Amino acid sequence: MTVALAANDLHVALAGREVLHGVRVALARARWTAVVGPNGAGKTTLLKALAHLLPCRGQVELLGRAASQWAARERARAVSWLGQGHEGSEDLRAWDVVMLGRLPHRPWLAPPTAQDAAAVEDAMHRTQCWEWRGRPLGQVSGGERQRVLLARALAVQAGVLLMDEPLANLDPPHQADVLALVRRHVAAGGTAVTVLHELTLALQADDLLVVDAGRIAHHGPCASSDTHAAVRRVFGGRVHVHEVAGRWVALPEA
Numbered sequence: 043m044t045v046a047l048a049a050n051d052l053h054v055a056l057a058g059r060e061v062l063h064g065v066r067v068a069l070a071r072a073r074w075t076a077v078v079g080p081n082g083a084g085k086t087t088l089l090k091a092l093a094h095l096l097p098c099r100g101q102v103e104l105l106g107r108a109a110s111q112w113a114a115r116e117r118a119r120a121v122s123w124l125g126q127g128h129e130g131s132e133d134l135r136a137w138d139v140v141m142l143g144r145l146p147h148r149p150w151l152a153p154p155t156a157q158d159a160a161a162v163e164d165a166m167h168r169t170q171c172w173e174w175r176g177r178p179l180g181q182v183s184g185g186e187r188q189r190v191l192l193a194r195a196l197a198v199q200a201g202v203l204l205m206d207e208p209l210a211n212l213d214p215p216h217q218a219d220v221l222a223l224v225r226r227h228v229a230a231g232g233t234a235v236t237v238l239h240e241l242t243l244a245l246q247a248d249d250l251l252v253v254d255a256g257r258i259a260h261h262g263p264c265a266s267s268d269t270h271a272a273v274r275r276v277f278g279g280r281v282h283v284h285e286v287a288g289r290w291v292a293l294p295e296a
């Protein structure tokens with residue numbers, strides 16, 4: 043297995059409190075891993091640490107090399123990050139927001155090239171937001187905004203996609219379209235790691251990384267009964283995974 047991302051004895055403290063306690067994990071290249079777990083378990087923190095966005099103790103490795111040893115621009119071309127969309131770019135046109143994804147490809151203050159413009163257009167068509175490319179981000183709906191932010195992440199054309207709640211605010215057809223994009227990305231040799239609260243959608247990934255109380259409770263294929271048992275365990279026995287029409291479906295129990 044070729045490892046795309048690894049964490050070795052990773053500790054992260056936020057506001058003076060340790061929230062990740064010595065995480066060790068290796069995420070394979072050309073696989074889609076969904077990160078799941080209870081609220082406050084540390085999923086977002088882990089994803090941010092893997093994206094090298096948080097100070098941490100221990101080591102994160104990207105494609106076999108310590109993330110800290112990568113030049114920042116080189117790392118920004120290799121790993122694309124989609125956060126939870128709270129950052130303010132409200133006055134920027136959607137097209138300009140997506141163009142931010144091309145910054146790692148350009149020398150400082152250089153204007154966008156035709157290649158940058160083509161990457162932006164392609165990403166906006168893929169997430170179906172080209173239609174409102176001229177509108178400020180602050181003037182589109184929550185789902186439309188999410189599609190713009192997804193396009194920005196895709197416009198980076200990075201091999202590794204790290205996405206925190208990529209399906210937030212999307213209607214079911216657009217959720218399915220984004221999952222198909224992720225699937226195509228890994229089929230082409232890319233790597234995707236997505237935090238997903240909707241367990242039934244998370245179970246469409248290749249692997250589940252189950253996080254609980256700042257630790258990895260389980261890491262295994264979505265189709266494995268051990269993985270389903272781990273999901274049930276971390277949610278206090280109140281979720282059951284069933285097979286329905288060849289798909290895994292997680293149902294909460296009252």
Ligand SMILES: Nc1ncnc2c1ncn2[C@@H]1O[C@H](COP(=O)(O)OP(=O)(O)OP(=O)(O)O)[C@@H](O)[C@H]1O
Nearest residue numbers: 056057061079080081082083084085086087088239
């Ligand atoms: N900025 C912060 N300052 C201090 N503590 C934080 C901060 N952000 C998160 N935490 C705490 O860190 C822990 C992990 O948070 P994190 O956001 O990683 O969890 P999560 O698994 O993504 O949760 P959720 O499912 O609710 O989105 C939680 O206990 C949370 O309260």
